[in-house]
Amino acid sequence: MQKIYDLIIVGGGPGGIASAVEASIFKMEKILMIEKGDNHSQTIRQYYKDSKRVDKDWKGQTVDMIGNVDFFDGTKESTLEYFETLLDGDGIETCFNTEVDRVNKEGEVFSVVTPQGEFLAKNVIVSIGRMGKPNKPSYKIPRTIKAVVNFNPYECRGNEKILVVGGGDSAVEYACQLTTINSVTLSYRRDSFNKINDINQEMIERYDQEERLRVRYGIDIESIENAEGRVKVNYNSGFSTIYDRVIYALGGTTPVDFLQKSNIDIDEKDRPIFDENYKTSVDGLYMAGDIIYDNGGSIAMAINHAYDALQDMRRE
Numbered sequence: 001m002q003k004i005y006d007l008i009i010v011g012g013g014p015g016g017i018a019s020a021v022e023a024s025i026f027k028m029e030k031i032l033m034i035e036k037g038d039n040h041s042q043t044i045r046q047y048y049k050d051s052k053r054v055d056k057d058w059k060g061q062t063v064d065m066i067g068n069v070d071f072f073d074g075t076k077e078s079t080l081e082y083f084e085t086l087l088d089g090d091g092i093e094t095c096f097n098t099e100v101d102r103v104n105k106e107g108e109v110f111s112v113v114t115p116q117g118e119f120l121a122k123n124v125i126v127s128i129g130r131m132g133k134p135n136k137p138s139y140k141i142p143r144t145i146k147a148v149v150n151f152n153p154y155e156c157r158g159n160e161k162i163l164v165v166g167g168g169d170s171a172v173e174y175a176c177q178l179t180t181i182n183s184v185t186l187s188y189r190r191d192s193f194n195k196i197n198d199i200n201q202e203m204i205e206r207y208d209q210e211e212r213l214r215v216r217y218g219i220d221i222e223s224i225e226n227a228e229g230r231v232k233v234n235y236n237s238g239f240s241t242i243y244d245r246v247i248y249a250l251g252g253t254t255p256v257d258f259l260q261k262s263n264i265d266i267d268e269k270d271r272p273i274f275d276e277n278y279k280t281s282v283d284g285l286y287m288a289g290d291i292i293y294d295n296g297g298s299i300a301m302a303i304n305h306a307y308d309a310l311q312d313m314r315r316e
């Protein structure tokens with residue numbers, strides 16, 4: 001007989017890890033966390049710059065921790081280390097390098113479908129975030145410059161003229177951090193940053209005033225093109241500038257395909273429908289973390305969702 005887990009968690013980011021820990025504390029015996037990357041927390045590993053400051057109250061959203069998993073300010077490295085220790089909890093099995101295609105309910109049991117085979121569970125939490133598909137601009141990115149048009153700062157080599165596009169905390173943090181070894185411009189289509197937290201607001205003002213970078217507000221990009229391997233950016237002002245590299249920090253997209261294939265009801269804006277405990281239209285199937293937001297949540301919020309979902313599962 002195939003093993004039936006009490007809980008399978010899809011996605012090994014903060015929401016998934018907290019779900020596993022809460023399940024372990026609630027004495028669920030068979031817990032499996034399935035992650036498509038080769039280790040947990042792929043969003044943190046791939047999109048946070050090394051030594052990045054990690055704010056608990058990200059984007060100025062103050063969050064009181066409600067469950068058994070705490071969270072606090074730190075750095076990329078201390079946060080990853082903290083999550084690593086959390087996964088030592090009793091009875092938590094992990095399965096890396098495994099991408100879940102969909103979750104089907106057959107009778108009372110869920111079948112979690114992956115290319116390597118199916119796993120069975122009584123309950124499932126989907127915590128796959130939104131960074132699997134970073135948002136792209138509406139205009140075309142020419143194939144020939146794909147290597148120098150990126151969605152995170154990892155390819156930067158130093159001594160480059162870089163354009164960062166976006167108006168959120170990630171864009172501001174990428175831009176400021178890159179100034180140490182590059183010449184950076186930050187371009188945002190609105191007239192001011194209104195979605196960023198106080199620390200980043202202060203930082204971008206200071207960097208701007210000290211002329212450590214250039215901030216271009218209220219300007220949009222109409223297209224980009226190949227300029228002998230560099231990126232020619234055509235602004236809606238009618239002017240163009242050539243950069244060595246462009247980095248888009250525009251957030252991520254809801255994984256609609258996954259939700260549809262898993263028969264999870266979505267609304268007219270493709271958002272998953274769930275109740276106050278993050279239970280979806282499918283009984284026993286919950287969500288946690290960024291996947292439930294239009295425009296980004298936070299680590300602390302993802303951790304709290306996990307607690308609410310597990311409390312509800314225990315009551316059922």
Ligand SMILES: Cc1cc2nc3c(=O)[nH]c(=O)nc-3n(C[C@H](O)[C@H](O)[C@H](O)COP(=O)(O)OP(=O)(O)OC[C@H]3O[C@@H](n4cnc5c(N)ncnc54)[C@H](O)[C@@H]3O)c2cc1C
Nearest residue numbers: 011013014015036042043054055058100129289290298299
């Ligand atoms: C640049 C940047 C900076 C940020 N800084 C902060 C900060 O300072 N403080 C803060 O609180 N928040 C910050 N955030 C937001 C924070 O990272 C997210 O809110 C948080 O990671 C959400 O956790 P999650 O578990 O919902 O999703 P994620 O962290 O995105 O984790 C989802 C996991 O699921 C895996 N996965 C996806 N699809 C599948 C699949 N089909 N099968 C199996 N596994 C799958 C992914 O590989 C990933 O590991 C930042 C985000 C970015 C992009």
